[in-house]
Amino acid sequence: MxxxxxxxxxxxxxxxxxxxxxxxxxxxxxxxxxxxxxxxxxxxxxxxxxxxxxxxxxxxxxxxxxxxxxxxxxxxATSRPCPDRDARVRAVAARIRELLIEAHHLQMNEEELLELFQVTLREWRQERRQAQA
Amino acid sequence: MxxxxxxxxxxxxxxxxxxxxxxxxxxxxxxxxxxxxxxxxxxxxxxxxxxxxxxxxxxxxxxxxxxxxxxxxxxxATSRPCPDRDARVRAVAARIRELLIEAHHLQMNEEELLELFQVTLREWRQERRQAQA
Amino acid sequence: MxxxxxxxxxxxxxxxxxxxxxxxxxxxxxxxxxxxxxxxxxxxxxxxxxxxxxxxxxxxxxxxxxxxxxxxxxxxATSRPCPDRDARVRAVAARIRELLIEAHHLQMNEEELLELFQVTLREWRQERRQAQA
Amino acid sequence: MxxxxxxxxxxxxxxxxxxxxxxxxxxxxxxxxxxxxxxxxxxxxxxxxxxxxxxxxxxxxxxxxxxxxxxxxxxxATSRPCPDRDARVRAVAARIRELLIEAHHLQMNEEELLELFQVTLREWRQERRQAQA
DNA sequence: GTGGTCTAGACCACC
DNA sequence: GTGGTCTAGACCACC
Structure with a gap:
C-alpha cells in the first residue's frame, strides 16, 4: 500500500x-x-x-x-454513524468559517468562494469516478 | 480589546x-x-x-x-491584493477537499455539505451585519 | 522639497x-x-x-x-574625497558579496547577475539624464 | 559548526x-x-x-x-525555484541601485564600480573553489 | 511612548 | 533524540 x-x-x-x-x-x-x-x-x-x-x-x-x-x-470498518457525529459536524462548520475568513483576506467574495467550492466538488467527483474504475 | x-x-x-x-x-x-x-x-x-x-x-x-x-x-492595513494570491487560493481549494473527505466519513453527502456551507454562510453574514451595526 | x-x-x-x-x-x-x-x-x-x-x-x-x-x-557640500573612503569602498564590496549570495539562492548565475547589473546601470543613467534635463 | x-x-x-x-x-x-x-x-x-x-x-x-x-x-534543502522569484529579483535590482548611489558619493564612477564588481566576483569564485576543495 | 531582540529556563509534541 | 512554544525580565532603537 x-x-x-x-x-x-x-x-x-x-x-x-x-x-x-x-x-x-x-x-x-x-x-x-x-x-x-x-x-x-x-x-x-x-x-x-x-x-x-x-x-x-x-x-x-x-x-x-x-x-x-x-x-x-x-x-x-463498515461505516456506521459515529456517536459524536454532532460534534464533528460542528467542527466542519467551524472549518467553513475559517474558509470565509481566509477568503476575505484574499479579497475573494462569497460568490467566488461558493464557485471555488463547486469547482472543487466537480473535480472531486471526477477523481472518485476514476479511482473506482 | x-x-x-x-x-x-x-x-x-x-x-x-x-x-x-x-x-x-x-x-x-x-x-x-x-x-x-x-x-x-x-x-x-x-x-x-x-x-x-x-x-x-x-x-x-x-x-x-x-x-x-x-x-x-x-x-x-488598507487591504491590498497580495502577490502570492494564486498560491493561497490553491490552499483554500485544498481545504475544501479536506471538508469533502470529512463529510464522507460523517455520512454527509455532497448536498448536505453544500447546505451546511450555505447555512454557515448565512450565519456569517448575520454576524458581520451585527458587528458593523 | x-x-x-x-x-x-x-x-x-x-x-x-x-x-x-x-x-x-x-x-x-x-x-x-x-x-x-x-x-x-x-x-x-x-x-x-x-x-x-x-x-x-x-x-x-x-x-x-x-x-x-x-x-x-x-x-x-562641494564634494571632496572623504577621509574614510577606503572603509566605505570595502563596505561596497561587502554589499556586492551579499548580492552574490542572494543571486545564488535565486538560482541566478554570475552571468545573469552581471547582466542585471548592466541593465540596472543603463536605467540609472537614463533617470539621471531625465532628472538633469 | x-x-x-x-x-x-x-x-x-x-x-x-x-x-x-x-x-x-x-x-x-x-x-x-x-x-x-x-x-x-x-x-x-x-x-x-x-x-x-x-x-x-x-x-x-x-x-x-x-x-x-x-x-x-x-x-x-535541495534548492528549488521559489514562487516569488520575480519579487526577489526586483529586490536585487533595487540593491544594485543603492550601490550606484553609494559609488557616486565615493566619487567612484560607473566604470570603477563595474571593476570593483568584477574583482569581488573573482575573489568570490576563488573562495568557492577553496571551500569545495 | 512604540515594537524588536535576547537570555534563561520550562514544558510540550513528535519520531 | 528533535524542533516549537511560552513566560519573565532585560535592554535597545526609533519616534
Missing amino acids: WLPIDPRSPKPVYQQVVDAVKEAVAKGMLEPGDRMPAVRELASQLTINHNTVARAYQELERDRVIEVLRGRGTFI | WLPIDPRSPKPVYQQVVDAVKEAVAKGMLEPGDRMPAVRELASQLTINHNTVARAYQELERDRVIEVLRGRGTFI | WLPIDPRSPKPVYQQVVDAVKEAVAKGMLEPGDRMPAVRELASQLTINHNTVARAYQELERDRVIEVLRGRGTFI | WLPIDPRSPKPVYQQVVDAVKEAVAKGMLEPGDRMPAVRELASQLTINHNTVARAYQELERDRVIEVLRGRGTFI
Missing part, C-alpha cells in the same frame, strides 16, 4: 497517514472489509517509524474508520 | 491571536486605519506574555493584515 | 531621508551649494518629526553630503 | 545566523542533504541562546534554505 507521505511537511507524519487513509476510503479506493497492512509492514513500505503508524491506526480506530480484530488483523 | 484565547488549545497562543485578528477584520469589527493596542497592553489584557503578542503582530504584518509604524504604533 | 518617505517601511524614517538626499545628489537633482530646507521646514513638508530630520542631517553631515554653516543654513 | 557571529553588530544575531548559513550554502560549504546541528547544539557552539537559533532556523525554513524533518533534525 502506498500513501503520499512527506516528512518535510509541517503536518505530523501520523496525521498524514490518518488523512491519507480517510481520503482513500472517501474515494472508494478502500472499501469496508478491506484488510489494512500490519503496522510494521506499512511502516516499512512508507519508510517511517512503526510507532508512527501505530499512532495513526489508533486515531483511525477512534474515528471508526478502521476496526482492529485482535489476532486477526485490521480492516476498513 | 478582547480576543478569545484558550491556553489549553493545541493551537499555539500566538496563532490564536493571529486568527482572531483576521476574523475581526473579516467581520468588519476592525477596519483599515484602526489602531491596535500596544504589544504590552494587549498582552496584559489577554494575560499572556508580550513576546507572544509581538510574534503574532510580526506574523500579521508579514500577512499584510496590520502595518507597523516604527515608534508610533500598529494599525489595521 | 519632496522626498519619498514611507512610514510603513521597515527602514527607519531618518535613514529614508538620508538615502533620498543621497540619491537626489547622485542624480544631479541637488547640486553642490544648493540650500537645504531648515530642519523644521522639511519636517513639516514631509509630515514627520523634526527630531527625525535633525538626525538625518547629522548623518548626512558626517558623510560629508551636506555642510552646516552655523547661522546661515545647510547646503549640499 | 562555526559561524562568524558578532554580538556587537547592529544586525540582529538571528539574522547573522541566517545570512551566514545562506553564504555557506552559496559557497558550497554546505550541500543539499547535509545535516545541520541541532538547535541547542549550535546555540552552545556559538554561545548564544537556543531561542535565537530556533528563530534563525524558522527563517531559513521559510526561505526554503533548510528543511525540518519533524523529530528527526534539520537539513540543507
Whole structure:
C-alpha cells in the first residue's frame, strides 16, 4: 500500500497517514472489509517509524474508520454513524468559517468562494469516478 | 480589546491571536486605519506574555493584515491584493477537499455539505451585519 | 522639497531621508551649494518629526553630503574625497558579496547577475539624464 | 559548526545566523542533504541562546534554505525555484541601485564600480573553489 | 511612548 | 533524540 507521505511537511507524519487513509476510503479506493497492512509492514513500505503508524491506526480506530480484530488483523470498518457525529459536524462548520475568513483576506467574495467550492466538488467527483474504475 | 484565547488549545497562543485578528477584520469589527493596542497592553489584557503578542503582530504584518509604524504604533492595513494570491487560493481549494473527505466519513453527502456551507454562510453574514451595526 | 518617505517601511524614517538626499545628489537633482530646507521646514513638508530630520542631517553631515554653516543654513557640500573612503569602498564590496549570495539562492548565475547589473546601470543613467534635463 | 557571529553588530544575531548559513550554502560549504546541528547544539557552539537559533532556523525554513524533518533534525534543502522569484529579483535590482548611489558619493564612477564588481566576483569564485576543495 | 531582540529556563509534541 | 512554544525580565532603537 502506498500513501503520499512527506516528512518535510509541517503536518505530523501520523496525521498524514490518518488523512491519507480517510481520503482513500472517501474515494472508494478502500472499501469496508478491506484488510489494512500490519503496522510494521506499512511502516516499512512508507519508510517511517512503526510507532508512527501505530499512532495513526489508533486515531483511525477512534474515528471508526478502521476496526482492529485482535489476532486477526485490521480492516476498513463498515461505516456506521459515529456517536459524536454532532460534534464533528460542528467542527466542519467551524472549518467553513475559517474558509470565509481566509477568503476575505484574499479579497475573494462569497460568490467566488461558493464557485471555488463547486469547482472543487466537480473535480472531486471526477477523481472518485476514476479511482473506482 | 478582547480576543478569545484558550491556553489549553493545541493551537499555539500566538496563532490564536493571529486568527482572531483576521476574523475581526473579516467581520468588519476592525477596519483599515484602526489602531491596535500596544504589544504590552494587549498582552496584559489577554494575560499572556508580550513576546507572544509581538510574534503574532510580526506574523500579521508579514500577512499584510496590520502595518507597523516604527515608534508610533500598529494599525489595521488598507487591504491590498497580495502577490502570492494564486498560491493561497490553491490552499483554500485544498481545504475544501479536506471538508469533502470529512463529510464522507460523517455520512454527509455532497448536498448536505453544500447546505451546511450555505447555512454557515448565512450565519456569517448575520454576524458581520451585527458587528458593523 | 519632496522626498519619498514611507512610514510603513521597515527602514527607519531618518535613514529614508538620508538615502533620498543621497540619491537626489547622485542624480544631479541637488547640486553642490544648493540650500537645504531648515530642519523644521522639511519636517513639516514631509509630515514627520523634526527630531527625525535633525538626525538625518547629522548623518548626512558626517558623510560629508551636506555642510552646516552655523547661522546661515545647510547646503549640499562641494564634494571632496572623504577621509574614510577606503572603509566605505570595502563596505561596497561587502554589499556586492551579499548580492552574490542572494543571486545564488535565486538560482541566478554570475552571468545573469552581471547582466542585471548592466541593465540596472543603463536605467540609472537614463533617470539621471531625465532628472538633469 | 562555526559561524562568524558578532554580538556587537547592529544586525540582529538571528539574522547573522541566517545570512551566514545562506553564504555557506552559496559557497558550497554546505550541500543539499547535509545535516545541520541541532538547535541547542549550535546555540552552545556559538554561545548564544537556543531561542535565537530556533528563530534563525524558522527563517531559513521559510526561505526554503533548510528543511525540518519533524523529530528527526534539520537539513540543507535541495534548492528549488521559489514562487516569488520575480519579487526577489526586483529586490536585487533595487540593491544594485543603492550601490550606484553609494559609488557616486565615493566619487567612484560607473566604470570603477563595474571593476570593483568584477574583482569581488573573482575573489568570490576563488573562495568557492577553496571551500569545495 | 512604540515594537524588536535576547537570555534563561520550562514544558510540550513528535519520531 | 528533535524542533516549537511560552513566560519573565532585560535592554535597545526609533519616534
